[in-house]
Amino acid sequence: xxxxxxxxxxxxxxxxxxxxxxxxxxxxxxxxxLTSRDSAKGLxxxxxxSDEGLPVLFQPLDVTQAASVxxxxxxxxEKLGRLDVLVNNAGINLSSQDRDVLTVALDTIERTLATxxxxxLRVSQMAVPLMQKNSYGRLVNxxxxxxxxxxxxSSSPAYRLSKVALNVLTRMLADSTRGxxxxxxxxxxxxxxxxxxGPGANRSLEQGADTIVWLATLPRGGxxxxxxxxxxxxxx
Numbered sequence: 001x002x003x004x005x006x007x008x009x010x011x012x013x014x015x016x017x018x019x020x021x022x023x024x025x026x027x028x029x030x031x032x033x034l035t036s037r038d039s040a041k042g043l044x045x046x047x048x049x050s051d052e053g054l055p056v057l058f059q060p061l062d063v064t065q066a067a068s069v070x071x072x073x074x075x076x077x078e079k080l081g082r083l084d085v086l087v088n089n090a091g092i093n094l095s096s097q098d099r100d101v102l103t104v105a106l107d108t109i110e111r112t113l114a115t116x117x118x119x120x121l122r123v124s125q126m127a128v129p130l131m132q133k134n135s136y137g138r139l140v141n142x143x144x145x146x147x148x149x150x151x152x153x154s155s156s157p158a159y160r161l162s163k164v165a166l167n168v169l170t171r172m173l174a175d176s177t178r179g180x181x182x183x184x185x186x187x188x189x190x191x192x193x194x195x196x197x198g199p200g201a202n203r204s205l206e207q208g209a210d211t212i213v214w215l216a217t218l219p220r221g222g223x224x225x226x227x228x229x230x231x232x233x234x235x236x
Contacts, residue, residue, distance in 0.1 A: 007080050008216060009033045009072075011063055011123060012090030014041040016194035017142065020209040021087055025216060026054035030085065035061035035072065063090050063119030073126040083130035085216045088120040088166075089142045093159045101157040109158040116162035121169055128177065137182035140215045141170050143227070145188045150235050167227060167236060174225030183218055187211045187228040 008025045012018045014036035026032045026049060034049075036042035039060050046058040059075055062068040076083050092115045098104040120141055131137025145151055147163025167186055174184040192208035211231050227234050 005029070005031045006084040007031045007033065007076070007082050008085035008087070009035065009076070009083060009123075009127065010087040010089055011035050011061060011119075012037075013087075014038065014045040017189055017192055017205060017208045017212070018087070018089040019045055020205040021089065021212050021216070022056055023049060023052070023054060024206075024209055024213045025085070026056050028213075028217065031080065032056045033059055033076070033080075035059050035090075037062045061090075061123075063123055064114045066122065069122050069126050072123075073130070076130060082134055083127055084134065084136055085138045085140075086123065086127040086131075087140045087142065087212060087216055088123060089212075090119055091116045091142065091162075093156065098157055099155050101154045104157045109161060112158035112162045113165060116159070117165035117169060120166055124169075124173055128173070128182065131182050132177075132180070135181055137177070137180075138216050138218055139173060139182065139184040140212050141166050141184075141186040142212060143167055143170070143186040143188055145229070145234070148188075148227075148235060170227070171225050178224065181220055183215075183222050183224045185215045185218075185223060185226050185228060187215060188234065190229065 008030040010018050010022050013022050013034040022032045022034045034046055034056050042058045046056050049056045059072050061072050092112060094108045094112050143166050144163045146160045147167050170184055170186040177184060189208035190203040192203045211228050214231055227236055
């Protein structure tokens with residue numbers, strides 16, 4: 001059944017920051033669609049949120065596969081009739097132990113870009129036309145300060161390259177929707193206690209999700225094509 005309630009899609013959301021973003025958006029009465037590659041883990045995440053009284057839907061999604069993205073788009077259009085928010089959160093870091101761009105395997109770079117950059121583009125190409133039908137949208141790319149040009153080093157080269165590409169994609173998407181009520185931004189959530197961030201991280205899931213949710217719920221006339229940390233603009 002098609003729904004007039006705002007619909008938010010979060011990729012890579014069965015755990016960590018993505019899961020917390022789903023929780024916070026559902027608490028604000030969004031119809032949240034939680035996605036992950038692993039259906040068992042995704043359904044377990046949805047059941048956890050349901051136990052908290054938050055009705056969240058699950059759909060499988062592998063952002064590297066065109067057929068998977070197309071199937072999700074068909075679900076959104078036929079079952080919900082709209083999409084208002086996209087959080088491109090799905091990401092991998094295969095090169096955390098690689099210390100130099102001269103020695104990293106090109107396959108590692110290709111696999112990382114396939115998820116972190118090309119995957120975000122693939123999902124955005126599906127999502128933005130749905131937003132345009134209702135003349136409203138909020139698109140948030142979850143990036144990292146490791147993608148800031150002013151901070152670039154040679155360590156973790158695949159991850160850094162992917163986040164630079166994601167930041168560039170943010171600016172391009174923002175330009176393509178300029179003049180409409182579709183706002184596209186990116187953010188650095190900080191060093192968050194997740195499987196990727198590790199137990200030594202200094203920020204909670206709630207802190208990591210805060211700016212993402214803020215950008216996902218911006219009012220009309222809000223920022224577009226900007227990079228944020230803790231709700232403040234930061235340099236590219």
